[in-house]
Amino acid sequence: MNPSQPERVARDILVVGSVALDSVRTPFGMAEEALGGSASYFSFSAGHYAPVRLVAVVGEDFPAVHREAFERRSVDLSGLETAPGRTFRWRGEYHIELGHAHTLETQLNVFSDFHPRLADVHRRCAFVFLANIDPDLQLEVLAQTRGARLAVSDTMNYWIARKADRVIEVLRRVDVALLNEEEARALSGETQLVRAAQRLIDLGARAVIVKKGEHGALYRSAEELFVTPAYPVSGLQDPTGAGDSFAGGFLGWLARSGRTDPQALRQAMACGSAMASLAIEAFSPARLMDAGTAEITERVRAIHRMTSFELESLFD
Amino acid sequence: MNPSQPERVARDILVVGSVALDSVRTPFGMAEEALGGSASYFSFSAGHYAPVRLVAVVGEDFPAVHREAFERRSVDLSGLETAPGRTFRWRGEYHIELGHAHTLETQLNVFSDFHPRLADVHRRCAFVFLANIDPDLQLEVLAQTRGARLAVSDTMNYWIARKADRVIEVLRRVDVALLNEEEARALSGETQLVRAAQRLIDLGARAVIVKKGEHGALYRSAEELFVTPAYPVSGLQDPTGAGDSFAGGFLGWLARSGRTDPQALRQAMACGSAMASLAIEAFSPARLMDAGTAEITERVRAIHRMTSFELESLFD
Numbered sequence: 001m002n003p004s005q006p007e008r009v010a011r012d013i014l015v016v017g018s019v020a021l022d023s024v025r026t027p028f029g030m031a032e033e034a035l036g037g038s039a040s041y042f043s044f045s046a047g048h049y050a051p052v053r054l055v056a057v058v059g060e061d062f063p064a065v066h067r068e069a070f071e072r073r074s075v076d077l078s079g080l081e082t083a084p085g086r087t088f089r090w091r092g093e094y095h096i097e098l099g100h101a102h103t104l105e106t107q108l109n110v111f112s113d114f115h116p117r118l119a120d121v122h123r124r125c126a127f128v129f130l131a132n133i134d135p136d137l138q139l140e141v142l143a144q145t146r147g148a149r150l151a152v153s154d155t156m157n158y159w160i161a162r163k164a165d166r167v168i169e170v171l172r173r174v175d176v177a178l179l180n181e182e183e184a185r186a187l188s189g190e191t192q193l194v195r196a197a198q199r200l201i202d203l204g205a206r207a208v209i210v211k212k213g214e215h216g217a218l219y220r221s222a223e224e225l226f227v228t229p230a231y232p233v234s235g236l237q238d239p240t241g242a243g244d245s246f247a248g249g250f251l252g253w254l255a256r257s258g259r260t261d262p263q264a265l266r267q268a269m270a271c272g273s274a275m276a277s278l279a280i281e282a283f284s285p286a287r288l289m290d291a292g293t294a295e296i297t298e299r300v301r302a303i304h305r306m307t308s309f310e311l312e313s314l315f316d
Numbered sequence: 317m318n319p320s321q322p323e324r325v326a327r328d329i330l331v332v333g334s335v336a337l338d339s340v341r342t343p344f345g346m347a348e349e350a351l352g353g354s355a356s357y358f359s360f361s362a363g364h365y366a367p368v369r370l371v372a373v374v375g376e377d378f379p380a381v382h383r384e385a386f387e388r389r390s391v392d393l394s395g396l397e398t399a400p401g402r403t404f405r406w407r408g409e410y411h412i413e414l415g416h417a418h419t420l421e422t423q424l425n426v427f428s429d430f431h432p433r434l435a436d437v438h439r440r441c442a443f444v445f446l447a448n449i450d451p452d453l454q455l456e457v458l459a460q461t462r463g464a465r466l467a468v469s470d471t472m473n474y475w476i477a478r479k480a481d482r483v484i485e486v487l488r489r490v491d492v493a494l495l496n497e498e499e500a501r502a503l504s505g506e507t508q509l510v511r512a513a514q515r516l517i518d519l520g521a522r523a524v525i526v527k528k529g530e531h532g533a534l535y536r537s538a539e540e541l542f543v544t545p546a547y548p549v550s551g552l553q554d555p556t557g558a559g560d561s562f563a564g565g566f567l568g569w570l571a572r573s574g575r576t577d578p579q580a581l582r583q584a585m586a587c588g589s590a591m592a593s594l595a596i597e598a599f600s601p602a603r604l605m606d607a608g609t610a611e612i613t614e615r616v617r618a619i620h621r622m623t624s625f626e627l628e629s630l631f632d
Contacts, residue, residue, distance in 0.1 A: 215531035232510040266625035309582035315609040
């Protein structure tokens with residue numbers, strides 16, 4: 001701990017990412033200009049566990065109703081800038097495979113000039129989530145949050161294709177780097193995911209989580225290898241935001257429990273999986289907004305039931 | 317139990333499938349006319365746990381050295397017919413993705429006229445594995461093994477494309493049906509694997525295991541949903557036989573433990589995963605032949621460590 005750093009607020013989580021208006025079509029329906037963005041999904045997920053402070057930018061056209069939704073969930077919006085112009089927009093569709101989105105249109109709008117300036121209340125958060133924004137912005141945030149107890153990053157193929165060296169620089173500076181399967185393969189050059197994760201550790205990451213969609217997620221550090229399955233949803237509607245919601249459950253539980261030991265990390269993976277399953281049951285973060293603690297608890301228990309077994313002596 | 321049925325030999329496992337000579341090329345090497353076939357991989361895997369009796373056919377060209385390898389592992393070969401002609405041959409290659417094999421050539425040879433006739437010693441086995449042979453042959457075997465304690469089937473896309481109704485008929489008559497991802501999707505018409513498995517239950521299967529390669533496997537019945545991860549191999553050589561080796565560990569543990577309750581099924585999944593990981597570390601079933609019980613035990617323990625976590629109250 002650097003004594004010049006401000007005192008941390010133990011349970012507060014800072015998220016820096018996008019707040020967007022998404023237009024999404026899936027085989028199960030569609031949404032037009034619905035609330036989206038990585039920081040939105042993350043906030044509605046993590047907000048179940050701990051106080052969340054959001055740093056992002058929207059345009060003057062951002063609907064008040066969305067702002068109120070965040071406030072109903074007690075997400076701190078003091079870091080949500082309103083800039084002249086239009087809010088970030090994303091248009092995409094998912095086909096039958098639902099593995100990943102096909103982006104039809106991205107309008108960065110106000111997001112193109114975004115440079116997060118953190119107030120003291122943000123710098124003091126003990127937990128930091130850098131959603132999948134430009135790795136140079138992620139590094140700017142990290143420079144302003146030195147001494148955070150746990151910093152977690154996400155990324156996207158867009159940045160790996162354009163700024164792989166900066167993405168790797170972020171990986172080296174955070175405690176846990178989240179990537180999906182495709183990103184882990186692209187960044188590591190390895191096909192098998194356990195090897196891909198190991199390669200990223202070799203490149204200097206402290207720990208990585210590879211998000212595998214319906215196959216769950218795997219956590220790897222130099223010492224630990226742990227997997228969590230996906231919670232089996234019966235009514236998949238829209239996979240958008242699953243990864244950010246996973247991150248929200250993961251960081252949310254660590255902040256809530258105040259622990260970052262291996263056992264807490266394992267529990268956090270299950271919480272992440274539970275939150276991702278809620279996110280994909282509706283368009284927009286609607287299910288994350290209305291889910292209750294009993295439902296979340298039941299999903300974490302189900303994940304535990306899906307994986308636990310008693311060790312027995314096999315050969316005696 | 318039908319009183320006219322012969323008394324079962326509690327721990328014996330019958331496998332009916334192929335014994336082949338495989339020529340395989342992967343990014344990591346190649347093998348020419350090496351011992352292969354579903355029944356071979358299964359036997360060398362299950363043989364670590366319980367007595368295995370193999371029913372298959374080979375040609376007059378089948379090398380004595382392979383026969384001796386089975387005998388060294390105490391696999392009962394009294395049901396291994398030698399027919400005039402050449403042994404079944406398969407030639408395939410795996411590309412970088414290693415998801416599935418690209419078949420270059422299949423020579424059924426003596427296998428094309430194979431109709432398994434089971435001796436009394438085979439009919440009395442309590443556990444039965446029907447490897448991925450023609451579903452009509454699988455049904456012939458099932459008709460001769462009625463009253464077995466547990467019958468498990470495998471299949472392949474080749475049969476799903478040609479005889480989907482017969483494959484489904486087999487699913488209805490066995491206790492557990494094994495399929496890989498692609499087969500589960502093809503047979504069920506569902507993309508998401510948990511739903512695919514559920515659809516197969518709806519079609520009359522009692523329980524299905526979907527093998528997911530590096531993502532492990534999932535077990536689904538009307539009452540149970542359970543997943544096991546893949547054991548992380550460091551030196552993948554050749555994925556051939558992974559599924560049959562999984563089946564060998566799965567049935568092997570059930571036969572060894574004498575149990576088929578949900579807890580035993582979960583342990584059996586981990587044993588399956590451990591055996592599959594050994595199979596793919598070498599060409600041919602070489603690693604299955606030389607692995608010891610300590611190594612197998614350590615892999616099952618590692619799988620347990622990869623998935624277990626303590627449940628805690630999340631919100632209180």
